[in-house]
Amino acid sequence: MKLVTVVLLFVVVLYVAASVNAQATRSPGTAAAGPRPTTRRTTRRTTVRTTRRTTGRTTRRTTGRTTRRTTGRTTRRTTGRTTRRTTGRTTRRTTGRTTRRTTGRTTRRTTGRTTRRTTGRTTRRTTGRTTRRTTGRTTRRTTRRTTRRTTTGPSCNDNCPPDFQPVCGTVFREGRFINCNFSNQCNLDNHSCRRREVWISRSGNCAQKSSNRDCA
Numbered sequence: 001m002k003l004v005t006v007v008l009l010f011v012v013v014l015y016v017a018a019s020v021n022a023q024a025t026r027s028p029g030t031a032a033a034g035p036r037p038t039t040r041r042t043t044r045r046t047t048v049r050t051t052r053r054t055t056g057r058t059t060r061r062t063t064g065r066t067t068r069r070t071t072g073r074t075t076r077r078t079t080g081r082t083t084r085r086t087t088g089r090t091t092r093r094t095t096g097r098t099t100r101r102t103t104g105r106t107t108r109r110t111t112g113r114t115t116r117r118t119t120g121r122t123t124r125r126t127t128g129r130t131t132r133r134t135t136g137r138t139t140r141r142t143t144r145r146t147t148r149r150t151t152t153g154p155s156c157n158d159n160c161p162p163d164f165q166p167v168c169g170t171v172f173r174e175g176r177f178i179n180c181n182f183s184n185q186c187n188l189d190n191h192s193c194r195r196r197e198v199w200i201s202r203s204g205n206c207a208q209k210s211s212n213r214d215c216a
Contacts, residue, residue: 001062005054012050016043156193160186168206169199173214179206180215 020039165184169191170177182188185201192199209215 001058005058008054009051012047012054016047019043156190157186158190160184160190166203166205168202168204170202170206171195171197171199173197178210178214179208181205181209 020043023039161184163184167182167185167188169180169182169188171180171192172178180191182191182201188199188201
């Protein structure tokens with residue numbers, strides 16, 4: 001741009017010099033000496049005007065181009081930075097929200113499934129163990145009690161004296177009274193103990209004795 005400006009100025013100067021020479025050739029002698037100051041003033045004015053116009057145009061063109069270039073670069077840089085920042089922030093926010101939502105849902109689903117599975121397994125195991133323990137204990141206790149009762153039975157006195165003192169024993173069994181004769185009170189008590197029944201004794205033999213099957 002500076003080279004163009006210099007060339008234009010040089011052309012203008014040559015044009016002005018040629019005009020001055022032409023006027024000097026037309027006006028001979030003293031007549032030409034008169035207008036020299038006017039010619040110089042006109043030349044300077046024309047040169048200044050042309051220089052101003054040319055310089056202004058060149059300056060405006062150069063300034064406009066430089067401004068557009070600088071503005072474009074600055075705009076692109078600023079826009080790029082702003083876009084990257086905004087995009088980065090938006091992306092991070094969106095990604096964070098999506099990640100938290102997805103993670104929360106997945107965690108709740110997985111936790112629920114795992115809890116249900118673990119609880120079910122633990123419940124079944126605990127219930128099975130408790131049932132087996134309780135059943136085993138109850139079975140063992142019942143078996144021991146039944147065994148003791150069956151094996152040991154009532155502590156009845158089987159050694160009765162051979163004295164003969166007859167007594168009549170009466171018991172209410174299966175909706176009827178049963179009368180049996182015993183040689184003495186010891187044998188009656190022993191029979192009552194083995195049968196686990198409550199017998200009522202009276203001295204002497206029974207007036208009406210029941211069958212031997214009932215008295216056995």
